Amino acid sequence: MNFDNEFLNRIKIILGDEYDDFISSLSNEKITSLRINSLKRNTDGNKDARTVLSDDGTRFTTDIKWEPYGYIYTEGYPGKHPLHEAGAYYIQEPSAMSPVHYLAPAPGEKILDLCAAPGGKSTQIASYMKGEGILVSNEIDKKRAQILSLNMERCAVANALVTNMEPGKLSEIFEGYFDKILVDAPCSGEGMFRKNDEAIENWSTENVSLCSKRQTDILKDAVKMLAPGGRLVYSTCTFAPEEDEYQAAKLLSMGLKPVKVDLFEDMVSGDIENLKKVLLNCENLIEDKEFVDNLPQYISDDIKICSGRLWPHKVKGEGHFFAVFEKEGEITKGTKLYGINGRIREAGKAELKLFSEFADGFLSDKGKKLKGTPFMMGDQLYLAPEGMPGIGGITVMRPGLHLGTVKNNRFEPSHSLALTLSKEDVNYSYELVDDADNDDKEKNSRKAMEFIGGMSFRIPDLTKGWYLMTAYGYSLGWAKYAGGVLKNHYPKGLRIYT
Ligand code: SAM
Numbered sequence: 335m336n337f338d339n340e341f342l343n344r345i346k347i348i349l350g351d352e353y354d355d356f357i358s359s360l361s362n363e364k365i366t367s368l369r370i371n372s373l374k375r376n377t378d379g380n381k382d383a384r385t386v387l388s389d390d391g392t393r394f395t396t397d398i399k400w401e402p403y404g405y406i407y408t409e410g411y412p413g414k415h416p417l418h419e420a421g422a423y424y425i426q427e428p429s430a431m432s433p434v435h436y437l438a439p440a441p442g443e444k445i446l447d448l449c450a451a452p453g454g455k456s457t458q459i460a461s462y463m464k465g466e467g468i469l470v471s472n473e474i475d476k477k478r479a480q481i482l483s484l485n486m487e488r489c490a491v492a493n494a495l496v497t498n499m500e501p502g503k504l505s506e507i508f509e510g511y512f513d514k515i516l517v518d519a520p521c522s523g524e525g526m527f528r529k530n531d532e533a534i535e536n537w538s539t540e541n542v543s544l545c546s547k548r549q550t551d552i553l554k555d556a557v558k559m560l561a562p563g564g565r566l567v568y569s570t571c572t573f574a575p576e577e578d579e580y581q582a583a584k585l586l587s588m589g590l591k592p593v594k595v596d597l598f599e600d601m602v603s604g605d606i607e608n609l610k611k612v613l614l615n616c617e618n619l620i621e622d623k624e625f626v627d628n629l630p631q632y633i634s635d636d637i638k639i640c641s642g643r644l645w646p647h648k649v650k651g652e653g654h655f656f657a658v659f660e661k662e663g664e665i666t667k668g669t670k671l672y673g674i675n676g677r678i679r680e681a682g683k684a685e686l687k688l689f690s691e692f693a694d695g696f697l698s699d700k701g702k703k704l705k706g707t708p709f710m711m712g713d714q715l716y717l718a719p720e721g722m723p724g725i726g727g728i729t730v731m732r733p734g735l736h737l738g739t740v741k742n743n744r745f746e747p748s749h750s751l752a753l754t755l756s757k758e759d760v761n762y763s764y765e766l767v768d769d770a771d772n773d774d775k776e777k778n779s780r781k782a783m784e785f786i787g788g789m790s791f792r793i794p795d796l797t798k799g800w801y802l803m804t805a806y807g808y809s810l811g812w813a814k815y816a817g818g819v820l821k822n823h824y825p826k827g828l829r830i831y832t
Contacts, residue, residue, distance in 0.1 A: 335360060338537050341524070347615075348573065348608050352647065359647035364528045368412055368423045369431060369454075370403040372461045373490045375756045376422075376807030381770055383422035386806050387412050390775045396650060399598045401431040403461070406650055416766075416782035419830070420808040421488040421753055426454040429525065429644040429651030433518060433569035434458045436595055436642075436658045441466035443513040444721070448501055448556055451478035453485035455518055460491040468722055469494040470512075472504055483731040484828070490754045492706075493719035496732035501555035507727055508559045513665055515566045517556045519549045519581075525571035525653025528646060546576040547621050550584050557588050562663020566590060569656040573643070575609040576620055582641055582657040583632035587625065590659035592640030600648040603638045676726035678733065681708040681715060688745040689715060689737060696747075696800045701759030706734060713741050714748075747800060749825045752812045755802055763802040764793075764813065764820060770806055785810060788829045790822045 346353045370383055381389070384405065388394060392410030406428060412418060413425055434455050439445055439462040447456045451473035460469055471486060471494050473479035479498035486494055497504065522542045526533035553568065560566050568585065570577050586592065597603065610633050613626070620626050641657035681689075686708060693702050706717040711733065718734040725733055736750040757763045766782040781791075782805035796815045803810045803820075812823040 335527070335531075335534060337527075337534060340539055341537055344612050345573065347611050348575070348605065349645075350605075350608065352645075355647040356645060359645075360528055362528070362646075365406060365427055365650050365652065366408070366425075367398060367404055367406040367428045367431075368425045369401060369458060370405070370423050371421055371457065371489050372403055373465070374420065374422045374808055376804075377757045380807030383417050383806070383808065386417060386770065387415060389770075390415060390779070398428045398431055400435040401428075401458070404428060404431045416779050416786060416805045416810065417808055419488065419786050419828070420805055420810045421490050422808050424454060424457050424485070424489060426458070427529075427652050429649060429654035430454055430571065431458060432601070432642070432644060432654055433516060433567050433656045434462070436656055437514055437516050437565065437567045439463055439514060443467045444511060444561075445514045445516070446470045446472065446508070446512040446556075446559060447516045447518070448472050448504075448552065449474070449518050449520060450496075451475065451482040453482045453489075455516060456482065456494070457485060457489040457491060459516065460486070460489065460494060463493060465493050465719075467493060468719055470497060470508070471495070472497045472499055472501070474498070474500055479731050486732060487736075487750045487753060492717070492735040492754050494732065495722060495725065495728075495730060495734065498729045498731055501552050504728070505555040505558040508723070510559070510561050511723070512559050513561055513564050515556050515560050515564065516569070517552060517566065518569045519545075519552055519577070521545050521549070521570035521572040521577050522574055523571055524573045525646070528652055542574045542576050543620070545572075546574075546580065549577055549581050550621070553581060553585060554588065557585070557590065557661070560661045561665060562661055563665035564661050565593065566659045566661070567656060568659070569654060571652065571654050573645075573653065573655070575604070575612050578643070578655040578657075579604055579606070579609050579633055579637050579641065580613055580620065582637045583629065584625070585657070585659050586632055586636060590661055592636040593658040593660050594639045595642060595658050597642050601642045601644055602648065603641050604643050606633055606635070606638055609633065676724060676728065676730075678709050678711045678716075678725065681710050685710060685715060685740045688740055688743070692738070692745045692747060692800070696761055697755075698759055698761055701755055704735070708737070710740070713739055715740055715745070747812055749811055749823075749828070752802055752809050755809055757802065757804055757807060757809070760802045762797060762799060763804055764796075765807070766803060766805045766810070779805070782810060783830070783832045785813070785822060786824060786829060787831045788822050788824055788826070791820045792818055793820055794818060796820070
C-alpha cells in the first residue's frame with residue numbers, strides 16, 4: 335500500500351509510539367460484521383437469523399461491545415443469503431456502529447440523520463426507536479438517497495421520512511425541531527484505507543481541507559435544527575484532526591455543551607497536545623484563521639471528555655471518530671401534529687375502503703394495529719407516523735410507510751408493507767424453507783432465492799388471495815394465489831437472479 339508521506343507524517347505526530355502498530359494494522363484483514371435488525375421478527379419456534387447464518391457457514395467470532403445486536407464474523411457470505419433481502423440484518427463494520435450508541439435513540443423521539451446514505455446508522459437508529467417517533471433520514475445525493483430509501487424499506491423501518499435535501503434548505507424547515515441529530519459527515523475516509531484502495535489514492539491535504547470546510551457548513555445547519563435540550567452526535571471515519579477535534583471545537587464555539595462520554599475498552603480520546611501540533615502546523619488547511627489562533631482555548635479538555643477515537647490497531651474495526659454535544663435548554667415533549675401539505679392529499683373514503691377490505695381479508699387482528707395517518711401521493715397510499723411534520727417544500731423519497739397502490743378500484747399491497755409485517759400479522763403466509771434442519775443448506779435457501787429471483791410456484795389447494803412469503807419465518811414479500819399458482823409479486827427492480 336502506498337500512503338501519502340504527508341499522511342504518514344501527520345499520523346506519526348498524532349500517535350507517537352503507536353505509529354508502527356497503526357501502520358502494521360493496515361495490512362491486516364478487514365473486519366467484517368453485521369447487526370441483527372431487531373425490527374424484524376420471525377415466528378416462535380423458528381431459528382433466529384444468527385443461528386440460521388451460523389448453520390449456513392457464517393462463523394461468528396466476537397460480540398461488539400457497544401452494539402448488543404452487533405457481531406463480528408470471519409467466514410461465510412451473509413450478504414448473499416435470503417435473510418439479507420428479508421432485512422433480518424445489516425452488514426456494517428463494528429466501529430461504524432459506535433456513534434449510534436452515543437446518540438442513544440429512544441422510542442417517541444424526533445431524530446434527524448443528516449448524512450444518512452447508505453443507511454447503516456439510520457437503520458440502527460430506527461431499531462432503537464421501535465417504530466415510535468419520527469426519524470428523518472436525509473441524503474444530499476439523489477442516487478445515494480434512493481439506496482438509502484431501499485435499505486430503510488428492506489429493514490422494515492415504518493416511522494421514517496427519507497429526504498433528499500441540502501442541509502441548509504432542510505434547516506429552513508426544521509429550525510429547532512429535533513431532539514437528536516446525527517451528523518455522520520462526508521470525510522477524507524482514512525478509516526477506509528483497509529477496505530478501499532480508492533480512499534488511499536484520493537487522500538490529499540487539499541481534500542482534508544475541503545472536507546473540513548464542508549463539515550463546518552453542515553454542522554452550522556445541524557445546530558440550527560437541534561431543539562433546546564437536544565443531543566447532537568458528530569462522527570467521521572477519518573483520523574484527520576481538521577475533520578474531527580477541530581469540528582468538535584467549532585461546535586463548542588457555536589454554543590453547544592460537551593457531553594461526557596464513557597468510552598469502551600480500547601476506545602481513546604485523542605491526545606490533544608499532539609492533535610494541536612498537527613492543526614497548528616497545517617493552519618492553511620483550515621478556513622477560519624482567527625479560530626486557529628484561538629485554538630488552544632477551544633481544543634481543550636472539554637473535547638477530550640466528549641469524544642472518542644476508534645483506531646484499527648486498538649479496536650476490532652476500521653476506524654471512527656465521534657463527539658457528543660447538547661444544546662442548552664429543556665426538551666419539550668409532544669410533537670407537532672401531522673399536517674397534510676405538499677404533493678400529498680388526505681386519503682379519500684373510497685381509497686380507505688379498498689385498504690380496509692384488504693386488511694379485513696388478509697391481516698390478522700394484530701396486523702390491523704398499524705398506527706398513523708393515511709394519505710395519498712398520486713395513486714400510492716402511505717401511512718405517516720404519528721406526529722410526522724408536513725412535507726411541503728421537502729424532496730421526499732419515502733414519506734412514512736408505503737401501504738400500497740390504489741388503482742382501477744383495487745388495492746395492491748406494497749413490498750414495504752410485506753417487510754414490516756410478520757407471520758402473526760397476516761391470515762395467510764407461505765414458508766419457503768421446507769426443513770431448516772436439513773443438512774443440504776443450499777437446498778434450504780433455494781426456494782427463497784427463487785422467490786427473490788421472481789419465480790412463481792405451482793401449489794395445489796390454497797385459499798385465493800395474498801400470501802406473505804417467508805423464509806425461516808422472516809417476511810420476504812408478497813405472492814398472490816389464483817388458479818393453482820402462487821404468483822410472484824417481488825418487485826422487479828429488486829430481483830436477484832441466481
Ligand atoms: N451515515 C451513513 C451510514 O452509516 O450508512 C454514511 C454517511 S457517509 C459517511 C456521508 C454522506 O454524506 C454521504 O452519503 C454523502 O453523499 C453525504 N454528503 C456529501 N456532501 C454532503 C453535504 N454537503 N451535506 C450533507 N451530506 C453530504
